Amino acid sequence: MTLVARVRVPRQAGLIRFFLHPLGKALLLLTLTIGLAGLGIFTYYYAKYSRLIDQKFRSGPFVATSQIFAAPGSVYVGERTTTAEIAERLRRSGYREDKNNRLGWYHIRPDAIEIFPGRDAYLDQEAGVIQVEDGKVVRIVSTQDNTERTQFQLEPELITNLSDKNREKRRLVRFEDIPQVLVNAVVSAEDKRFFSHSGIDPIGILRAAMVDIRERRKDQGASTLSQQLARMFWLDQGKRWTRKAAEAVITLQLEQRLSKQEIFECYANQIPLGRRGTFNIHGFGEASQAYFGKDLQELTLPEAATLAGLIQRPSAYNPYRNPERMTDRRNHVLKLMRENGYIDDTKYAQAVAAPLTVASGAMESTEAPYFVDLVNDELQDRFRNHDFRAGSYRIYTTLDMDLQRAASDAIRIGMQSVDEQLRKQRRHRNKKFPEAQVALIAIDPRSGDVKALVGGRNYGLSQLNRIVARRQPGSIFKPFVYAAAMNSALRRSPGQVFTPITTVIDEPTTFWNGSDKPYEPGNFQDKYFGQVTLRTALSKSLNIPTVKIAESVGYESIVELATQAGMNLKIQPTPAVALGAYDVTPVEMAGAYTIFANDGVYVRPNSISRVRAGNGAILYQNRPEMRRVLDPRVAYIMVNLLEDVVRRGTAAGVRSRGFALPAAGKTGTSNDSRDGWFAGFTSELICVVWVGFDDNRELNLEGARSALPIWTEFMKRAAEHRAYRNAKPFEPPPGIVSVPIDPLSGRAATPGCPATRAEVFVAGTQPLESCPLHRGSSPASFVAGWDTGVAPIKNEEDGAVARGVVPGLGSPPELTAKGDVAGTDATVAVNPPTPPAPPQKKKSLFRRFLGVFK
Numbered sequence: 001m002t003l004v005a006r007v008r009v010p011r012q013a014g015l016i017r018f019f020l021h022p023l024g025k026a027l028l029l030l031t032l033t034i035g036l037a038g039l040g041i042f043t044y045y046y047a048k049y050s051r052l053i054d055q056k057f058r059s060g061p062f063v064a065t066s067q068i069f070a071a072p073g074s075v076y077v078g079e080r081t082t083t084a085e086i087a088e089r090l091r092r093s094g095y096r097e098d099k100n101n102r103l104g105w106y107h108i109r110p111d112a113i114e115i116f117p118g119r120d121a122y123l124d125q126e127a128g129v130i131q132v133e134d135g136k137v138v139r140i141v142s143t144q145d146n147t148e149r150t151q152f153q154l155e156p157e158l159i160t161n162l163s164d165k166n167r168e169k170r171r172l173v174r175f176e177d178i179p180q181v182l183v184n185a186v187v188s189a190e191d192k193r194f195f196s197h198s199g200i201d202p203i204g205i206l207r208a209a210m211v212d213i214r215e216r217r218k219d220q221g222a223s224t225l226s227q228q229l230a231r232m233f234w235l236d237q238g239k240r241w242t243r244k245a246a247e248a249v250i251t252l253q254l255e256q257r258l259s260k261q262e263i264f265e266c267y268a269n270q271i272p273l274g275r276r277g278t279f280n281i282h283g284f285g286e287a288s289q290a291y292f293g294k295d296l297q298e299l300t301l302p303e304a305a306t307l308a309g310l311i312q313r314p315s316a317y318n319p320y321r322n323p324e325r326m327t328d329r330r331n332h333v334l335k336l337m338r339e340n341g342y343i344d345d346t347k348y349a350q351a352v353a354a355p356l357t358v359a360s361g362a363m364e365s366t367e368a369p370y371f372v373d374l375v376n377d378e379l380q381d382r383f384r385n386h387d388f389r390a391g392s393y394r395i396y397t398t399l400d401m402d403l404q405r406a407a408s409d410a411i412r413i414g415m416q417s418v419d420e421q422l423r424k425q426r427r428h429r430n431k432k433f434p435e436a437q438v439a440l441i442a443i444d445p446r447s448g449d450v451k452a453l454v455g456g457r458n459y460g461l462s463q464l465n466r467i468v469a470r471r472q473p474g475s476i477f478k479p480f481v482y483a484a485a486m487n488s489a490l491r492r493s494p495g496q497v498f499t500p501i502t503t504v505i506d507e508p509t510t511f512w513n514g515s516d517k518p519y520e521p522g523n524f525q526d527k528y529f530g531q532v533t534l535r536t537a538l539s540k541s542l543n544i545p546t547v548k549i550a551e552s553v554g555y556e557s558i559v560e561l562a563t564q565a566g567m568n569l570k571i572q573p574t575p576a577v578a579l580g581a582y583d584v585t586p587v588e589m590a591g592a593y594t595i596f597a598n599d600g601v602y603v604r605p606n607s608i609s610r611v612r613a614g615n616g617a618i619l620y621q622n623r624p625e626m627r628r629v630l631d632p633r634v635a636y637i638m639v640n641l642l643e644d645v646v647r648r649g650t651a652a653g654v655r656s657r658g659f660a661l662p663a664a665g666k667t668g669t670s671n672d673s674r675d676g677w678f679a680g681f682t683s684e685l686i687c688v689v690w691v692g693f694d695d696n697r698e699l700n701l702e703g704a705r706s707a708l709p710i711w712t713e714f715m716k717r718a719a720e721h722r723a724y725r726n727a728k729p730f731e732p733p734p735g736i737v738s739v740p741i742d743p744l745s746g747r748a749a750t751p752g753c754p755a756t757r758a759e760v761f762v763a764g765t766q767p768l769e770s771c772p773l774h775r776g777s778s779p780a781s782f783v784a785g786w787d788t789g790v791a792p793i794k795n796e797e798d799g800a801v802a803r804g805v806v807p808g809l810g811s812p813p814e815l816t817a818k819g820d821v822a823g824t825d826a827t828v829a830v831n832p833p834t835p836p837a838p839p840q841k842k843k844s845l846f847r848r849f850l851g852v853f854k
Contacts, residue, residue, distance in 0.1 A: 370455030414710030477580030539649030676706030
């Protein structure tokens, strides 16, 4: 019998023998090499992404975000408002119901709202309490010394955030600012275990894989919010395994360094949510304004579900282009919220039944994109060494958000009328033609601050800013011709002096300017009025008299005055300059009109009031750029003439359309009928409107029918606001004479004159001879700021009455007057209208019969 002994060799011994074998040694070496290499690679990338994360968060993940603010607002005693409306204005400015908010905080009481500016506030003012009763502010009290105020200034409203150079907009929010309903909607739609997993969700990965296998596609995403954030900050959107590995490394580090709330906050500010116009929208704060026109904290349940639904495919679910698809997606998110226990069946049913509502037209007015572009251009001009799209700056502008909204509404209404008129033109019947465009700018006449600006009808369709586009100003340039003429009242030497009653012959005329080429302008509709006063010529916007005046004054004088008034005219002093034939921009014209509305002082339009660097230091503080261009007396006479344009001239439509505040202005139509203009002002606001086609085709609508209605609608809306409703009558400065004039003779009216009208003059240029048509003594004239009259004298040089004969400017002067004009000793002449010929005797019946055969 053979005994077989079985010896069990331990498995470990077998493994040892295997690894002692040359093949085993090679395999072990390869494994160790791969392991060490993998560890080295992991360590390298871990350290690499650790440095990137440190760099990103050291100065804040959104450091390259410059904020652009509007001008401060105000609340007045007596204003109709509520505490809720005031709180909403504060929230739009960045205030919160949080004492730790650096900008400021507020607290709502049953009958009042307490406001506490923070250390980063724009305004340097103490806290205050605004008491409201029955929808009206009844009392404003300072909390520092308990004194009462008439108004309380509010922090500037945020217009927009412009971050980096990729035309991205985001409105930064903190986690505590995000409403819980939005948090619930986002985690339901994207990562329901976000607050419990460690950054990577294995259950979610398996679930997504099973769906892809079952449905034979690769559409299911399994990335957590942390993974999505890692990809958005540091990686591209590819699906390579190397990118996935890097994503996992970054995700683990994010989960170690940040709390869940901090991760969600970064995600909420970075997530791309589509486009509005030419800008990419990033973050829920910006999306809430872009799609719903409201603050994030005001979101309803359906709106929160809509934003959460956009995350998956913002372009496909765009609520403006694909409302039905977005509604289905929103309802799916609501279903997930119900399944996760965030809403009950009742709230689910109500939210699903709610219509998909998005903001219409709010984006253009609240974000003022053309104005923002103008601000960026000005920043680049002033600060060439600063990159405002790649740094953290707070840019405070001059924009009045109430007026900006008024401008958008006025343009919408006015351009509908322009479209209708264009469709009725024979050339456009049954034909497609481009949309007419528009530009509007409103400025403060004393500071030059731009209060409202619209550079086109739709920024999303065209970013061309017509506010800075050069066009022919047409007749809105004529006041500068007349202002140059009125300056003649101030000169020291004798010669032709122009006043509002100086006459000129309105008839077809050929003009020459030292060349063989004639200039033969015509009046509108070829209507001519014979001998007219300068007041009538400007009121009716007559071309021939205007060129005659410019010829007499000197074309060089016209160009010099226009240049002093801020117009960048690259022109020649030719007859055509008198009719606005050389290009200017609407912003230049708005600035130029300050010389009339601001007592002769030019103020350069400005859009930026202050710039703060990221550390709070003031980088720039605006100081108005101004210079005197006209004597206050000449400026007032021009205002008086332009008031007449609105009262009874080409701009009478301002009154017929219901604008009643004291105002002056001028219509304008370019000589080639391609541009319609209106430039007008009150004591509080200058506004210029342009209408035309971008391709310079003929508009064939006068300024009175295209631009004036928009101007009037805007000014009526502006007058609804306290700052602009108290426009005052234009008061004459010292040295202005008001004289009753007989319209027929142009002389000082007598008690016997049947009809008179008051006319204004620079003292010393008023007519002193009584009306020869009606017997009686001349009434005393009124001189603003003067106590005595003015006596006529002769020219000291030749002892004769000064006369100045200008071809085409009516009969020679009949009288002279001399007075202390601006401290000088000047002889001036006035050229009144020619008295009508004495009435002829009636012919006898026999003579009339014979006249038939002549």
